[in-house]
Amino acid sequence: xxxxxxxxxxxxxxxxxxxxxxxxxxxxxxxxxxxxxxxxxxxxxxxxxxxxxxxxxxxxxxxxxxxxxxxxxxxxxxxxxxxxxxxxxxxxxxxxxxxxxxxxxxxxxxxxxxxxxxxxxxxxxxxxxxxxxxxxxxxxxxxxxxxxxxxxxxxxxxxxxxxxxxxxxxxxxxxxxxxxxxxxxxxxxxxxxxxxxxxxxxxxxxxxxxxxxxxxxxxxxxxxxxxxxxxxxxxxxxxxxxxxxxxxxxxxxxxxxxxxxxxxxxxxxxxxxxxxxxxxxxxxxxxxxxxxxxxxxxxxxxxxxxxxxxxxxxxxxxxxxxxxxxxxxxxxxxxxxxxxxxxxxxxxxxxxxxxxxxxxxxxxxxxxxxxxxxxxxxxxxxxxxxxxxxxxxxxxxxxxxxxxxxxxxxxxxxxxxxxxxxxxxxxxxxxxxxxxxxxxxxxxxxxxxxxxxxxxxxxxxxxxxxxxxxxxxxxxxxxxxxxxxxxxxxxxxxxxxxxxxxxxxxxxxxxxxxxxxxxxxxxxxxxxxxxxxxxxxxxxxxxxxxxxxxxxxxxxxxxxxxxxxxxxxxxxxxxxxxxxxxxxxxxxxxxxxxxxxxxxxxxxxxxxxxxxxxxxxxxxxxxxxxxxxxxxxxxxxxxxxxxx
Ligand code: GLC
Numbered sequence: 001x002x003x004x005x006x007x008x009x010x011x012x013x014x015x016x017x018x019x020x021x022x023x024x025x026x027x028x029x030x031x032x033x034x035x036x037x038x039x040x041x042x043x044x045x046x047x048x049x050x051x052x053x054x055x056x057x058x059x060x061x062x063x064x065x066x067x068x069x070x071x072x073x074x075x076x077x078x079x080x081x082x083x084x085x086x087x088x089x090x091x092x093x094x095x096x097x098x099x100x101x102x103x104x105x106x107x108x109x110x111x112x113x114x115x116x117x118x119x120x121x122x123x124x125x126x127x128x129x130x131x132x133x134x135x136x137x138x139x140x141x142x143x144x145x146x147x148x149x150x151x152x153x154x155x156x157x158x159x160x161x162x163x164x165x166x167x168x169x170x171x172x173x174x175x176x177x178x179x180x181x182x183x184x185x186x187x188x189x190x191x192x193x194x195x196x197x198x199x200x201x202x203x204x205x206x207x208x209x210x211x212x213x214x215x216x217x218x219x220x221x222x223x224x225x226x227x228x229x230x231x232x233x234x235x236x237x238x239x240x241x242x243x244x245x246x247x248x249x250x251x252x253x254x255x256x257x258x259x260x261x262x263x264x265x266x267x268x269x270x271x272x273x274x275x276x277x278x279x280x281x282x283x284x285x286x287x288x289x290x291x292x293x294x295x296x297x298x299x300x301x302x303x304x305x306x307x308x309x310x311x312x313x314x315x316x317x318x319x320x321x322x323x324x325x326x327x328x329x330x331x332x333x334x335x336x337x338x339x340x341x342x343x344x345x346x347x348x349x350x351x352x353x354x355x356x357x358x359x360x361x362x363x364x365x366x367x368x369x370x371x372x373x374x375x376x377x378x379x380x381x382x383x384x385x386x387x388x389x390x391x392x393x394x395x396x397x398x399x400x401x402x403x404x405x406x407x408x409x410x411x412x413x414x415x416x417x418x419x420x421x422x423x424x425x426x427x428x429x430x431x432x433x434x435x436x437x438x439x440x441x442x443x444x445x446x447x448x449x450x451x452x453x454x455x456x457x458x459x460x461x462x463x464x465x466x467x468x469x470x471x472x473x474x475x476x477x478x479x480x481x482x483x484x485x486x487x488x489x490x491x492x493x494x495x496x497x498x499x500x501x502x503x504x505x506x507x508x509x510x511x512x513x514x515x516x517x518x519x520x521x522x523x524x525x526x527x528x529x530x531x532x533x534x535x536x537x538x539x540x541x542x543x544x545x546x547x548x549x550x551x552x553x554x555x556x557x558x559x560x561x562x563x564x565x566x567x568x569x570x571x572x573x574x575x576x577x578x579x580x581x582x583x584x585x586x587x588x589x590x591x592x593x594x595x596x597x598x599x600x601x602x603x604x605x606x607x608x609x610x611x612x613x614x615x616x617x618x619x620x621x622x623x624x625x626x627x628x629x630x631x632x633x634x635x636x637x638x639x640x641x642x643x644x
Contacts, residue, residue: 005031007038014059018066026077030069033316034062040312040346047305049260057260061267061309065316068271072318076277079170083320090126090280090322090349090387090489091561094554097126097177099394100494101142102156104523109157113168118529120172122497122543123550126489127169128177128282130395132156136186136251139511142395142521144179144284145186145252149269159276166277175279177324182266183285184252187237191265192253196239204259207245207291209234214293215243223296227442229514247288247297257289257306267313274318281314283307283348286337287327299333307347308339324350324389328396331355331379331403338386345383353388353488355379358401360392360482361457362417364475365424365432367594369576371417373567375406384562388488392479393457395493395521397439397449398425415446422448425457433459433472435502437516453520454479454496460538461501469538471595473499474635477545478591481617481637484549485589487561487580492546495522498529499542552616557584558641565589574598575632579608586610588640592632599629605640614643 005012011034019027041061045054072080083089098119106112112129119127131143134151143153152162166176185192194202209215215234222233225248234243235250245254255262270281286307290300307323314321325337325348334355339347359372382388400421404414423429425436426448436452455461458479460472476499483490506512506519532543553559563582571577574594580587586609592598602624605613613622613630616639624630632638 003032003035005035007034008055010055010059011038011062014062015066018063019070022070030066030316033319037312037315038062040308040315043342044305044307044309044312048257048302048309052260057263060264061313062316064264064267064271065313068268068275068317072275073277075167076275076318076320079279079320080318087385088560088562091385093556093559094123094550095125095489095561096123096484096550096553097128097389097489097491098122098124098494099128099130099177099491100524101130101395101521102132104521105494106524108155109152109161109165113165116169116172116174119174121532122492122547123554124492125173126175126177126280126491128280128491131179131181132162133181136188139249139251140186141249141252141515142517144181145184145249146181147186147188148190150272163276166279170277170279176277177280177282178273178278179284180266180270180273180281181284182255182269183288184246184248184254187251187253189253191255196237201261203240205255205262205265206253207256208240209243210241212243215245217293218291218297221294221296223298224442224444226440227444228440245291248285254288254291257302263306263309267310270310270314270321271317274314274321279320280322280324280350282324282326284326286325286348287329287333299327299329299336304336304339304343304347307337308343311347311349322349324348324352326352328352328354328399328401330401331375331406335380335382338382340380345385349385350387350389350489352394353390353486354401356388356483356486357391357393358398360479361398361425362400362402362421363576363593364458364479365421365434368573369567369593370410370573371402371407371412372576373569374410375403377567377569378406378409381564387561388486389491390483390486390488391491391493392454392483392496393452393493393520394491395517397451397517398436399449400447419446419448422450425450425452427462433462433468435459435461437502437519439516451502451516451519453500453502453522454493455499455542456502456520460499460542471634473538473541473545474633476542477549478593478635478637480546480549481639482576482589482591484553485559485578485587485637485639486565487559487563489561490549490553493520494524495520497543497546498525498532498539500525500528548617552639556587556616556639556641558582558587560584568604571600571604572598575600577604581608585641588638590630590632590636590638590640592634592636595634597634598632599627600632602628602630605630610640610642612642612644613640615639616641 134148235246287298290302337351400418407414436450458475463469502519503522512518534540568577576591578589
């Protein structure tokens with residue numbers, strides 16, 4: 001029986017020309033994908049480029065995709081098949097992630113491969129290596145100023161080393177995740193070099209202005225990402241004799257996605273990385289991709305159409321590759337990155353749950369879940385195919401993305417609450433055990449973001465008594481249990497598993513002195529890591545606690561990420577109670593966010609169908625007292641399932 005072709009005949013013949021040398025089965029498989037994804041491709045293009053010939057653009061993309069498909073390694077083709085057979089691979093409860101800089105973790109790419117066993121001890125199946133493509137010399141924003149997308153930082157290894165590492169990891173069940181820095185390139189990138197030399201084709205790759213008139217108009221509504229060390233969003237460039245759009249640092253030039261040539265360039269970068277064996281691409285700073293006068297130039301509708309186009313192109317050539325949106329935006333905008341309305345399920349597969357992360361720290365600081373329960377409960381639904389990346393903290397600072405409306409809904413003032421959180425986590429609030437650092441104090445808005453490892457935010461670094469250390473350790477376990485029990489891929493940031501404090505020498509490396517995010521990007525201390533199985537040490541307690549969360553998760557089908565977490569209301573305000581209803585069983589997470597004993601009524605568990613409560617984290621039945629209450633010690637975490 002012939003299948004109905006839904007992609008135009010021209011697209012099929014364009015693909016057939018490129019694939020002429022392949023065997024018929026492989027050619028046919030591409031044709032099937034073309035019929036599946038063409039609509040996503042063309043509708044996205046038509047939204048973004050109404051003035052261009054989109055059918056011709058789609059054909060160009062199909063040719064690029066077919067070439068990448070033709071050149072893809074047979075083992076990666078098998079991986080594509082495996083992923084197509086298990087499209088929910090990222091949603092599996094055993095998915096646990098780890099993020100690090102290759103050099104700070106293990107020196108080189110080869111070194112990372114040698115430490116795969118360490119990652120396995122933590123239950124890791126997803127490894128995000130921070131930017132490792134060749135950046136500009138000197139300060140490069142931790143690699144986020146890419147000078148060449150097709151070479152590797154020489155001190156880390158070569159392109160072949162990256163391919164070898166991806167293969168080693170894959171053979172051990174670990175998917176390699178890399179950044180796709182697609183909002184900007186380094187001023188030293190070839191495109192920018194040519195633009196500076198006066199090449200008009202490459203000048204169209206950027207946003208260039210001869211004078212301040214447009215930049216000044218844009219500035220009226222643009223926020224400042226680095227008000228401290230890179231104020232403003234435009235930089236004067238002598239070579240250009242003009243202004244260039246630089247959202248981040250002055251040597252990070254925003255690329256102009258309104259130019260379809262830029263799209264074609266990045267599609268090829270995607271295929272290059274995919275064919276090396278990269279399995280997840282982190283779409284860096286994706287929110288900033290489209291500019292529109294009179295707006296913040298974030299979260300514009302075109303961003304989602306562009307993502308849809310990129311994803312459709314990747315689905316054609318390398319469907320094993322998933323996209324992760326790095327959109328650190330307010331709670332209302334966040335769900336857009338999984339697609340809402342016409343884009344539902346057609347954009348990113350993964351996105352950072354920034355709201356959960358911020359609310360987590362807010363609950364710990366206040367010992368109260370009202371705001372978080374209300375704000376998390378107000379988040380829009382996401383497609384069942386979408387997966388959150390849940391995290392305690394990452395390589396970036398924490399910005400207090402508390403929505404004013406969410407705060408007002410529970411009688412709080414947003415600005416005052418954000419100020420409180422900055423005070424608490426910088427340790428200036430009386431009684432706070434936290435030892436974070438203020439990052440990018442914005443004099444105009446009063447915003448103060450915070451840098452810090454999870455140990456320093458939980459008070460482990462400042463604990464001087466056994467009691468304080470016990471509380472800090474309980475907080476460490478609690479925060480990891482919340483992100484592990486939410487549903488999605490919990491990602492551990494390197495060093496947190498050993499309870500590493502902020503690096504006191506963070507400013508001593510050239511280029512890092514102004515950027516205290518380096519305080520929470522410590523070099524992994526392998527001497528300390530040697531104690532990770534010794535439960536008499538703090539290191540051992542932290543490591544084994546986090547590894548335990550991963551192990552228990554892996555055995556709980558209830559944590560499949562297709563089911564959403566809801567927040568239960570109306571119980572002790574010191575206990576976050578989450579409910580997940582998955583066909584394989586009901587799951588209730590109970591998290592005491594306070595330093596005192598708190599309770600939860602066992603009757604609420606029966607109401608959601610748990611008649612024989614069993615705590616998967618402790619491996620014990622959950623006993624209620626004669627008062628009908630389950631009592632939770634300070635910062636205790638329980639993962640309740642039905643043990644009947
Ligand atoms: C992302 C990265 C951050 C970087 C910025 C600019 O937000 O996480 O570290 O500074 O993009 O590339």
